[in-house]
Amino acid sequence: MGVKKFISKKKGLVLGLLLLILFGSLGLLVTGARGEFQFKDILPFEAQYVWMMKQARSILETYHVNDQNKKSDEELFYGAIKGMVAAWGDPYSRFVDPDELKQEEIDIEGEYGGLGIYIGSKDGKILVISPIEGTPAHKVGLEPMDEIVKVDDDIVLGWNINDVVKMLRGEPGTKVTIWVRREGNDELLKFEMTRELIKIDSVSQKRLTGDVAYIRISHFTQKTPEEMKSALKVALDTKAKGLVLDLRNNPGGLLDACVAVADYFLDGGEVVSIRGRVDRANEVFNANPGALFKGPVVVLINEGSASASEIVAGAFKDRDRAVLVGEKSFGKGSVQTLFKLPDGSGLFVTIARYYTPSGVVIDGVGIEPHVKVEGKYTGKLEDDEQLKEALKEVEAFLVKAKEAKR
Secondary structure, three states: OOHHHHHHHOHHHHHHHHHHHHHHHHHHHHHHHHOOOOHHHHOOOOHHHHHHHHHHHHHHHHHOOOOOOOOOHHHHHHHHHHHHHHOOOOOOOEEEOHHHHHHHHHHHOOEEEEOOEEEEEEOOEEEEEEEOOOOHHHHHOOOOOOEEEEEOOEEOOOOOHHHHHHHHOOOOOOEEEEEEEOOOOOOOEEEEEEOEEEEOOOEEEEEOOOOEEEEEEOOEOOOHHHHHHHHHHHHHHOOOOEEEEEOOOOOOEOHHHHHHHHHOOOOOEEEEEEEEOOHHHOEEEEEOOOOOOOOOEEEEEOOOOOOHHHHHHHHHHHOOOEEEEEOOOOOOOEEEEEEEOOOOOEEEEEEEEEEOOOOOEOOOOOOOOOEEOOOOOOOOHHHOHHHHHHHHHHHHHHHHHHHHHO
């Protein structure tokens, strides 16, 4: 066999040998020049794995039946990073490409096109944490802990949570259908919805009785501390003596916001701590001396209460500041930090876990209420069993306080 013919038939093998020789030569060259650096130091994996990736790409491009669907270097690179992050086994650590990151930055401002649904990953399942009041997801009756099984024509079992979010989001006016598995139902439930522009209002309030105010926080945003302060001012100006704080179906939000809210009720002391592997991931957050609202408080939680709302509930429970009524919370107690990459993409990495003041971990565990009451959030006193119990608990505190003054 001639040399040209051999090279033609064994092109892949020859290319591989040349690459290995080049890498090895370059490594020796750099090492000889500096005495310390080796080429392998800049490779993300050992050379054999880099070569296997090259082989895998060649096989796909040569043999995959759909030869019209070749991927660009960028698409394959992003896919490889997503796979690497997924291998960590943490549903909250994730890679987002530049377009996805821009969209998420828009979402932080409080408006996006979608269904108004917060989702999380637990035990390998994509679960509804909570629907936002007044949104398409809330109107059709989606509930916390519903497992999302199918979106339009795609079965999403085992999918990355970020990919499911992308399917649920979209231009206002477009339609989407999802199927969920709900405990107690033998068959999947089907929900057809039309996406809307979702605007998040974080704090609402009303009066339950002459002495008891009701404040609900639906999500912790940058505006929540100021909105909460205004709501408490209204309660105090109208002589409210007790308060029901409703954190049901609250999926969380900003750490600083929930610490600021807890500060209004606590007279100094610890609110929450975060613990991780590096110095920046270890910190204790304390309330300032003095409390804005000093009367009795009952906090409502359920399986849709997650993250920042669990921080508030956990702090109040450990500090004996409030009675918790409802059901066990979701158990999402980890801290994600965004690391921006040079091309505008980003990597959200779980760097720490939340701990309550008594040192109890929240992640994967959740917060147990003092008084367990089953029921669903309605916000209407006449048909909300959990809210009825919360009001009863506050009124009992007020009676004791009145008797103590006699």
